[in-house]
Amino acid sequence: MSxxxxxMPPVRLPSDAELARDAxxxxxxxxAARLARWAGEGTPVGRDGELLAGQLHTAACLLGLDxxxxxxxxxxxxxxxxxxxxxxxTEDPDAEQALEAADATGDEPAGTAAAGEELATLTxxxxxxxxxxxxxxxxxVLADAAAPDLADLVDQLTxxxxxxxxxxxxxxxxxxxxxxxxxGVLGNLYLLTALEQGSPERPVPLPALAASMIVPDDMDEPTxxxxxxxxxxxxxxxxxxxxxxxxxxxxxxxxDESLIEVVDGEGHIKESVDGIPxxxxxxxxxxxxxxxALTPLGLFAVxxxxxxxxxxxxxxxxxxxxxxxxxxxxxxxHPRGAAHAEARLWLExxxxxxxxxxxxxxxxxxxxxxxxxxxxxxxxxxxxxxxxEPALREAVTDPHLGGLARVWLAERGITDVPEPDAATVLWLxxxxxxxxxxxxxxxxxxxxxxxxxxxxxxxxxxxxDAAWKVxxxxxxxxxxxxxxxxxxxTAAKQARKAxxxxxxxx
Numbered sequence: 001m002s003x004x005x006x007x008m009p010p011v012r013l014p015s016d017a018e019l020a021r022d023a024x025x026x027x028x029x030x031x032a033a034r035l036a037r038w039a040g041e042g043t044p045v046g047r048d049g050e051l052l053a054g055q056l057h058t059a060a061c062l063l064g065l066d067x068x069x070x071x072x073x074x075x076x077x078x079x080x081x082x083x084x085x086x087x088x089x090t091e092d093p094d095a096e097q098a099l100e101a102a103d104a105t106g107d108e109p110a111g112t113a114a115a116g117e118e119l120a121t122l123t124x125x126x127x128x129x130x131x132x133x134x135x136x137x138x139x140x141v142l143a144d145a146a147a148p149d150l151a152d153l154v155d156q157l158t159x160x161x162x163x164x165x166x167x168x169x170x171x172x173x174x175x176x177x178x179x180x181x182x183x184g185v186l187g188n189l190y191l192l193t194a195l196e197q198g199s200p201e202r203p204v205p206l207p208a209l210a211a212s213m214i215v216p217d218d219m220d221e222p223t224x225x226x227x228x229x230x231x232x233x234x235x236x237x238x239x240x241x242x243x244x245x246x247x248x249x250x251x252x253x254x255x256d257e258s259l260i261e262v263v264d265g266e267g268h269i270k271e272s273v274d275g276i277p278x279x280x281x282x283x284x285x286x287x288x289x290x291x292x293a294l295t296p297l298g299l300f301a302v303x304x305x306x307x308x309x310x311x312x313x314x315x316x317x318x319x320x321x322x323x324x325x326x327x328x329x330x331x332x333x334h335p336r337g338a339a340h341a342e343a344r345l346w347l348e349x350x351x352x353x354x355x356x357x358x359x360x361x362x363x364x365x366x367x368x369x370x371x372x373x374x375x376x377x378x379x380x381x382x383x384x385x386x387x388x389e390p391a392l393r394e395a396v397t398d399p400h401l402g403g404l405a406r407v408w409l410a411e412r413g414i415t416d417v418p419e420p421d422a423a424t425v426l427w428l429x430x431x432x433x434x435x436x437x438x439x440x441x442x443x444x445x446x447x448x449x450x451x452x453x454x455x456x457x458x459x460x461x462x463x464x465d466a467a468w469k470v471x472x473x474x475x476x477x478x479x480x481x482x483x484x485x486x487x488x489x490t491a492a493k494q495a496r497k498a499x500x501x502x503x504x505x506x
Contacts, residue, residue, distance in 0.1 A: 011190070031073070039113050044109035056075060184213055193299055234289070324358040328380075403424055456482075468498040
């Protein structure tokens with residue numbers, strides 16, 4: 001692992017108690033717990049602890065799973081109960097007794113399964129205990145999801161056999177690659193959720209998620225071969241998300257069955273080359289191609305796995321006890337919703353007056369990161385109550401903080417504050433644009449900057465004649481950016497000339 005750990009954007013998570021409730025109500029886990037209670041003090045089972053045929057049917061009826069897939073779902077829940085210790089299997093060493101105890105269906109018991117010690121965790125354990133147990137079960141389901149269908153493996157083996165010899169090297173399956181692929185997909189979903197571009201209310205189209213794993217970043221137009229790979233990945237993910245949804249980590253709308261065709265025994269999206277939403281007709285329902293989102297429980301689970309892998313995956317609230325300098329350094333790189341939540345939690349730990357003074361002290365400076373700190377300071381202070389007023393009054397005459405202090409006071413209707421001079425207004429304008437330039441990462445951010453630049457020029461007559469003289473380390477960069485952003489050619493030219501003069505002056 002490299003010395004510098006990868007860092008993810010922070011995520012907002014419910015409390016452990018809420019997450020534990022979600023875990024207990026996840027269909028697969030809830031079924032496993034119910035079967036563990038049903039097993040009681042002991043029930044005869046097969047060689048590996050599996051339910052015998054008659055018992056499997058009885059258990060499926062107990063769970064209300066009496067359709068054609070019921071016994072399969074029941075077997076999965078029973079296996080999870082075994083894997084997590086909700087059920088414990090004791091092998092019967094006496095084969096004679098196993099034969100004598102064979103049931104009417106011809107199944108032969110080979111041991112006994114009974115409710116395990118971990119079952120008590122569900123009722124008397126802490127939320128953290130419940131989540132740890134659930135996470136252990138999730139790992140087994142993830143491993144199953146990354147494994148190929150057993151029937152497909154048999155077909156591959158028999159198809160590659162010569163003279164009755166099975167060629168294991170002919171298998172088109174690499175367990176490590178499959179697990180890494182699924183981890184990568186969940187990581188991309190996590191990132192989209194953290195960046196507020198994915199949620200249960202805003203699910204991610206399956207084709208876009210598959211493409212994010214297949215299409216190279218520098219490929220402007222995917223080739224037919226790449227699009228076919230995307231189609232294959234979609235089919236693989238469709239199977240995997242169907243397996244994972246009962247664990248509670250994703251909300252998933254599967255691919256519409258009418259869009260799937262079987263070619264040479266394998267499922268494909270029909271007309272897969274045209275099957276990516278960006279290539280679909282405008283009236284096509286993209287959701288038919290599958291939609292997926294991480295649940296809050298899924299966000300918690302993927303984050304836990306990332307932390308185990310050495311990835312820095314912060315959560316909102318991690319900075320609640322940090323100093324103002326650390327808070328202001330971090331917030332410019334947070335998504336907006338996460339930054340707002342983090343700021344509110346930070347303020348709740350302190351009195352508004354002390355918090356305001358600490359924030360203002362940390363916002364000073366002429367280093368390249370200082371505009372971002374001041375903008376973050378302004379955003380945090382916007383959440384502070386009237387108790388913070390004395391601290392803002394103290395900052396009115398400060399050359400770095402006077403502008404934001406006046407803004408805060410004015411927004412609260414406080415009128416006995418002297419108007420800022422033109423130099424202060426210009427300095428604050430440059431500082432604000434510099435901060436937004438530093439944090440802009442998306443097209444939406446770029447558009448916000450363009451609107452800000454146009455607003456500044458329209459409100460301040462002769463802005464560029466004065467702006468180049470502003471004593472701010474980012475003046476040249478700000479004016480150059482405005483020259484790029486402004487649509488009006490005359491204003492853009494004035495901005496570039498002002499940038500040249502500012503740099504010559506420096």
